[in-house]
Amino acid sequence: MxxxxxxxxxxxxxxxxxxxxxxxxxxxxxxxxxxxxxxxxxxxxxxFNAKTLDYISSATCEKYFAEHLHFNERESVNDLEREFPIAFGILVYHNFDQVEQLLRLIYRKNNFYCFHVDEGADKEFKYMMQWLVDCFPENVFVASNPVDITWGDVSILKAVLQCMENLLARSDKWKYYVHLTGEEFLLVTNLELVTSLKNLKGANLVEGTSLKPNMDRYPEQLPYDLKKYKSSSHIVLSHEAVEFVLKSQISKTIFGALHDYNSPEESFFAVLQFNQKNCFPENVFVASNPVDITWGDVSILKAVLQCMENLMARSDKRKYYVHLTGEEFLLVTNSLKNLKGANLVEAED
Incomplete structure (x- = not known):
């Protein structure tokens, strides 16, 4: 290596x-x-510090690329990887050489990389990190508004959310957000990671347990009567889930409730993930603006159109709309592809 x-x-x-x-x-x-x-x-x-700093002080990005072949687009990168970009949020504060090797391992031109450089890191490390990301202006950057991290308090969660915010602002093309620190190395290739994430089909990877969670990490009662869950800080979230985290009022309320408690980064995402009814959106949801249905009048049609509207707003990738009621069971597997774009609508004279 x-x-x-x-x-x-x-x-x-x-x-x-x-x-x-x-x-x-x-x-x-x-x-x-x-x-x-x-x-x-x-x-x-x-x-490494002195030697690396000397190297960076005299090296251009062109020289760096010439001497570090891992940053060249490899023939092994296939269309599946190119069509499934990933966003990485990486918290770093020291050991530039290890951080550089991590980027060397996971870098692909179509992915996006946000490095949150601890505000409390030494100036040499900050200088080296800025030099590194400046060589990749299109998809590697340092997080704006970095925080001075104190392990165990809300500053870690703030750093994670800052990278999420910057990554959303940088591109809406990435499919998943992966959280790392500069102390870690991925043990899978980018292709293996893409294949695994693609198989999640929009679900998230968040650890969680409700068995005797640390009570000093929560208020006596969470807002919305949500159940308490504990996890690690390692998460993989869909693009949609990241938008929910940053934009929903539920998420903002939970953040405020956990703000002054220990290690909120290990409870915030778990609370959102495992209280599915109120929190992270998946592919099952309740229609907005429900109507009071009276069988035989226009209220039934209004209810159908409301679901159609919500489904269109949720995703433009669905191929067909199927209408059911709670009184029915499907007795077939998916065969809509054979319709080749035609519709199924009964009609009577």
Whole structure:
């Protein structure tokens, strides 16, 4: 794996003037485990910063691309990936080399990448991050209005929402939002990720449990009588769900209710996800402006037209409209494709 300050020689072996591997092995053979950990920690903190900063100070983006082939569009990127763009929100605050390698791993020209750079990060890291994203002006950027993150309070959730907002403003083409931090590496390819997300068919990936949630993370009663749920901060949301998070009054009310409690990023999305009746929209919903139906008059037609209107507003991708009542059961599988655009309407003289 290529890292700053290391180059591959003709045999493909990694060489480095800092002899990192020798240092680690010598410590392992001759020093105590605690000494090894101290030395490794020190090595990790200081190994790349000075060298990387020197590199960036003199390198152009063209030079960077020439020396880091992973950023070139690969032949292996297929139409499925190009037609299914993903938005990544990534929280970072240190270790530029690791962040750069993460971007190297997940970068595709059709995806979008928002890096929330902690306001409390050191100025050298901020400088290097800005240099990196400036080489990708079309789809990689630093979040606007960054917050100074304190782990455990609402600042983490604010950072996540800031990237969501910026990604929505940047493009309406992406299909899913994926949350990461600069400490993580994806263990799947972009194609595998696209295939998995496509199979979700608009659903979200949010962990959740209602079993003995940490009570210090919630008010005594949530608004709308919603049930309390706990999750991790790792989420995958559909484009539609992200819009709901940022724009709905329900979401804003829940954010306010959790604002002053511990780790709201681990409860906010779970509360929305698992209280489906009132929260995240899926492909099942109640019609707006329902009418009081009287059988035999125009109210039935009004009810049908109301559902049609709501369905058209929800998505323009549906191929056919099928009308049913709660008294009926379908006894066939989907065969509408065979109609080839024709309609099924009974008629009597």
């Amino acid at each position: 290529y890292t700053f300050g290391k180059e591959a020689d003709k045999t493909g072996e990694l060489t480095s003037k800092y002899s990192d591997l020798t240092l680690i092995c010598d410590n392992f053979a001759n020093e105590s485990a605690s000494k090894l950990l101290v030395n490794w920690s020190s090595l990790e903190r200081h190994r």
